[in-house]
Amino acid sequence: MKKFVRTRGSRPQSPQPPPLPALAKTNGHANGVGGARRDDQHSTLSRYWSGSEECGAGAGVRAGAGPPLWEDPDFPPARALPDKRRAAAVQWRRPYELCANPTFFGEEVAGEAEAESAAGAAGAGCQDEIGADRWRVEADGAGVLSCGALWRACAALCGTPRLLARVAPPQSFRVGYCGLFRFRFWVWSEWREVRVDDRLPTRAGRLLGSRAVARADFTLPLLEKAYAKLYGSYPAVRDAALWQALQDASGGVVQSFPLQPPAALTFHVLNSAVPRSTLLVATAAHQPKHTPRLGLIGGHPYCVSGLARVRAEAEAEAGAEAGALVRLRAAAGGAWRGAWGPPSAELAALAAADRDLLAAGPDEFWSAHTMSFAEFSARFARLELVHVGPDDWLREPALRTRRPWRAVLARRRWRRGYNAGGPSDAPTARANPHFHVQVTGSRKCHVVVAVSQQYWPERARRLHAVGFAVYELPPGAAPRDRARAPLDVTHECRAREVATFFTLPAGRYVVVPHTRPAHTDAAFLLRILTDESSAVWELNDDNALLRDLWREVSVDPAAVPPEVRHVADKMLASLKPDQRESIDAEQLRALLRRHWRALLPARPSRELCRALVALRDAALSGRLPAHELPALAALLAYWRPALTRGRACGGAVSAYGTRALLRAAGVAASNKVVECVVLRFARGLRLPPDAALLALARLHLAHERYRSLDTKMKSNPLSLEEMILMTIYS
Structure with missing residues (x-):
């Protein structure tokens, strides 16, 4: 009649996560809120509390009482509820003023000894009925300050208790209690700890936030307060989206x-x-x-x-x-x-x-x-x-029956003039960051690509329109020789994160994150998840001199072109008697200004001449040997075509073409070096010829310094890239 097909996997066990570090303990008498009516006269809560020294910092001590419970100086009621008219009718009460035996995630019983053992069980309570009720609200349990997205996200994540235990680490109202609770939220690639006191907004003894079905459990109201602090106030999270709360609580x-x-x-x-x-x-x-x-x-x-x-x-x-x-x-x-x-x-x-x-x-x-x-x-x-990424897959036993993702993360930034090339239809799109994805094997690979722009929850800022394009590389093509049209998985919108889930057959692909419009400075986080064997890396170049013409001429003087040799002979002939051995930077500048049209695209600057002298000044004399002039002329003549090609109005080239310019001049540079060149020498979106000449001279100088240091030391503590960055940015 009917056919049923289903596959199942085993559910292997996973070791327990490490417990949260315990607070340092001091003893004192517990106080309520000053002047507030006590509603817990029959509470079994211990009249003593233990906490760290920070719990009492900045709080006054009432006469005849012990240290007061901690009050959060960074999130006072005036900030939590900016509306003064609404705040006037709100009373801030602690859980033990609202309930005889308040509990928190990790403790389910009232006894002191049992509470200590329960506080160490990281999230085990989520799997029973009481544990599930802590994340469910009453039928009328959504108060005027309730964040519906947060309690819905926590309820949805209840099936993964270890992930919830990371957001709300097990804490106690009996062991180490001092009025302070800690929570963690995922904010742009890192888990941020948020500390709050346990004063909750109430009216007529009833919570104004979310009220859980398990009325004695205050995990959700306190988590809601921490979430409100993360975003600045309770009204700021009132209309939060479910996807936003899911990401903040899971990090996925x-x-x-x-x-x-x-x-x-x-x-x-x-x-x-x-x-x-x-x-x-x-x-x-x-x-x-x-x-x-x-x-x-x-x-x-x-x-x-x-x-x-x-x-x-x-x-x-x-x-x-x-x-x-x-x-x-x-x-x-x-x-x-x-x-x-x-x-x-x-x-x-x-x-x-x-x-x-x-x-x-x-x-x-x-x-x-x-x-x-x-x-x-x-x-x-x-x-x-x-x-959910592979680290969390290992953390959560409930996910072990599912196939894990492989993850690659990259934190980068778009910089104006360097790699903020804009969408795929922009003329500068090829300058955007490129990430190569190689899918191997016979089966199709499921891929998740997500681009998240940097954001600050506590600051309301207008988001940029961000996205990415996926290109397929033809067989045998170089990584940057991508197809003109992207695949139809391209996605873009104005959001803090843009993500797409799709499948790719075996092959080579390029993922290009971008902003709209172009020339937008912003930091971004790229996450690429795959479920099949694949390799993901950022396209980059090695730092190298593709052609060291100065050394070629030193070995073989005939390598100087005849027309350049003619100019060099004129320069040597014009030297004064006291300049026949060596010349300084000012004298070199005077020589080049007479013959610059044959060697340079622009008049030489004083800074350029100093950099050229430093190329062959190992003795730090400030002078260039005169016999090096033919090699110098050959080098400048070699650079000239690269600097004149693609020149726009004003004689400058586009800053986005810096990498191509350097390669045409015989220099291969890494992404970091190209970014540093643009940052140091570009003027807006243009790279003037004199600045490009100086950048090439500094790059050659950095390579020369590194070679010299490498020959003098057995183990060079600096990498070539570090030496280049130090030389360029000085």
Whole structure:
């Protein structure tokens, strides 16, 4: 009748993560908020607290009392609620003033001894019912200051307790309590610690933020306060997006897109993402009033944890998604009661063997929240994909049954005049950073590319339009000889991160991050995830002199072209008797100014002549041997065509063509060196001829210094690039 196909992997064990470092302990008497009415007269909370010295720093001590609980000087109530009219009606209470036995992530019991052991269990409570309730809010538990995106993100990540334990490390109201709590959020490639006190906004003894189903647990309200501090205030996170909270709490690459026709595209995304280390969070659509209530709660997140197919022969020609089943986990409550949900005729019609195959684990079955793919497409409005990197895959045992991603990260910046070339249709697009991706093997490779521009959560700044283009390299082509038109996976928008999930066959590709418009200075983070054997690296050049003409002439004087030899003889003949042995920089400048049209694209500057003298002044005499003039003339004549090619108005070349100019003049330079040359010598978007000449002289001088230092020392502490950067930027 029906055929069911599904593969399962094993669930290997993973070692426990290292515990959070304990706070240094001092003893004192616990105080409440000064002048506040105590609502916990029967609380079993210890009247003593232990904490670090910083907990009492900057706080006064009331007469007849011990050290007060810590109050955050960086996030006072006036900053948390900038609206003075709203803030006037808010009372700031600590959890033990609202509840007899407040708890936090990692502790579930009231006893002192049991609390100590529970505080060391990093996130184990998330797997039981109490642990799940801490991330779910009451039916009316979203207060006026609630951040809906944050509690929805935490509820969606409840199936990965180790990841949640990193955001909200296990802490206690009994062991080491001093009123201070620490949290971590992912902010542009690093985990930032946020410390807050436990004073929470209330009105009439009721929290104004999110209130968890587990009323005694204050993990979510305190996490919400830390999130508000990260972004500046409670109103700043009131309307945060779910994808933003998911990224801040997981550190993964997050893709967000609406579930719109065609359905085949949605099925392709699910089919590709479910087996991999990617969390899928679907948001239920708000159904019209006349629609029968089938258990789903509009706006709530549901985690897609499986995809299978029960296909009849008549459905074989209806498409790949025909007969597909989607397994969901109700992250924040609400069970599906439609077709394929328990109890249903469709589920009862399955053979016992097929129902056994639907089991996801010893205590979890597909029948808990299962629906057809057609129902899924109709009942859900949005889908977030959280691509989890390999480090977090190792950290989280719940992800071990999924295929891990391989990750490459690069923190770079677009610099005006150097590599801020703009979108693919801009004339300077080839100056953008290039990253080579080589896919090997016979199977197609799933790839995630994400470009994140630098942002500051606490500062509201206008974001740039950023994106990337993916080009396929023809067989045998050089890495920079990419095709003219990018592949259709190119993506661009005005957001803090742009990400795309696609597949590539075996071959060579180039990923080019860019900004729109061109000439935009900004830092960016590039993340490339692949699931097959692949190699990713940034295109770069080695620092080298492709042709050291000065040394060639020193070995073979005949290497000087006849027309250049004629100019050099004129220069030698014009020397005064006291200049026949050597000349200084001013005398060299006077000689070159008489014959510059044959050797240089512009009149020589004093700084250029000093750099040319330094090329052959090992004794630091400040003078150039006169017999070196033919070699110098040959070198300048060799540079001249490179400096005159591609000249624009005003005689300057585009700063974006610096790399090509240097290569034409016989110098190969790394990305860092080219950037330093532009930073040091470019004037806006132009590189004047005199500045280009000076840059070439400094590059040759750096190579000469490095060779000299390398021959004198057995182990040179400096690299060639370091020597070049020191010479150029001096």
